[in-house]
Amino acid sequence: MSAAITLTDVSFIYPGSDFSFSCSHLEFPQNEVTLITGHNGSGKTTLSKLMCGILKSVTGRVDIFNRDTKNLTLGEVGKCVGYLFQEPTQQLFTPTVWKEMTFVDEILGRTSNETERKALDLLEWFGLTGLKERSIYYLSRGEQQRLALCTLLMSGANFFILDEPTTGLDKNNRKRLYTLMDDLVARGKGFAVITHEGELIDKYAYSQVRLEKGKVIA
Numbered sequence: 001m002s003a004a005i006t007l008t009d010v011s012f013i014y015p016g017s018d019f020s021f022s023c024s025h026l027e028f029p030q031n032e033v034t035l036i037t038g039h040n041g042s043g044k045t046t047l048s049k050l051m052c053g054i055l056k057s058v059t060g061r062v063d064i065f066n067r068d069t070k071n072l073t074l075g076e077v078g079k080c081v082g083y084l085f086q087e088p089t090q091q092l093f094t095p096t097v098w099k100e101m102t103f104v105d106e107i108l109g110r111t112s113n114e115t116e117r118k119a120l121d122l123l124e125w126f127g128l129t130g131l132k133e134r135s136i137y138y139l140s141r142g143e144q145q146r147l148a149l150c151t152l153l154m155s156g157a158n159f160f161i162l163d164e165p166t167t168g169l170d171k172n173n174r175k176r177l178y179t180l181m182d183d184l185v186a187r188g189k190g191f192a193v194i195t196h197e198g199e200l201i202d203k204y205a206y207s208q209v210r211l212e213k214g215k216v217i218a
């Protein structure tokens with residue numbers, strides 16, 4: 001299976017912090033779900049941001065679909081990798097739920113019946129149809145999380161990095177997310193998922209990157 005994201009001899013340090021991250025070789029295959037697990041503060045979010053170029057490694061290189069992220073703009077990365085922030089409000093910008101679902105396509109001038117249909121289907125799947133005109137400021141944490149997931153899935157990305165996507169989701173919505181992930185993997189997409197969720201860890205125990213103190217331990 002070809003790699004979507006590869007890290008080679010990567011090291012990273014936050015200026016003024018004593019936390020450092022390093023790994024010699026790590027591959028995230030396309031067309032699979034790979035989990036990233038570890039205790040609080042072990043470096044999961046740091047790794048995920050290095051994987052999509054939000055953070056730049058100090059040494060080594062990170063390749064996305066065989067292209068060095070040092071030569072890619074965040075816009076170029078965004079076309080192939082979708083990133084779900086740990087805090088959903090970090091990626092919600094527009095006045096309403098519907099606007100949030102459609103603004104990228106609007107900016108790119110590619111709104112069509114098809115994109116509207118896709119947006120409606122995603123909102124329906126995550127039980128947000130009734131909140132279409134709701135201000136994003138008046139959503140519950142779980143609703144924000146589901147909307148952030150929906151907007152991410154609107155993009156044409158081939159690989160998705162989800163930082164603790166089940167936070168705030170009840171059992172039914174977790175199940176809906178897992179079903180959607182299975183469906184997307186069956187259609188050739190790939191995922192890296194940061195999680196503490198037992199059910200997800202049981203399901204994908206065989207493909208897991210385990211971190212401790214900024215190092216890959218398994």
Ligand SMILES: Nc1ncnc2c1ncn2[C@@H]1O[C@H](COP(=O)(O)OP(=O)(O)OP(=O)(O)O)[C@@H](O)[C@H]1O
Pocket residue numbers: 014015016017019038039040041042043044045046047086
């Ligand atoms: N911008 C920053 N500047 C300095 N230190 C940071 C910064 N962001 C994170 N850190 C530190 O880096 C370490 C790893 O943080 P990171 O967010 O990657 O952990 P995590 O495994 O995602 O934790 P959690 O499970 O709590 O989300 C922590 O000690 C954190 O305090």
Ligand SMILES: [Mg+2]
Pocket residue numbers: 044045046086163
């Ligand atoms: Mg984190």
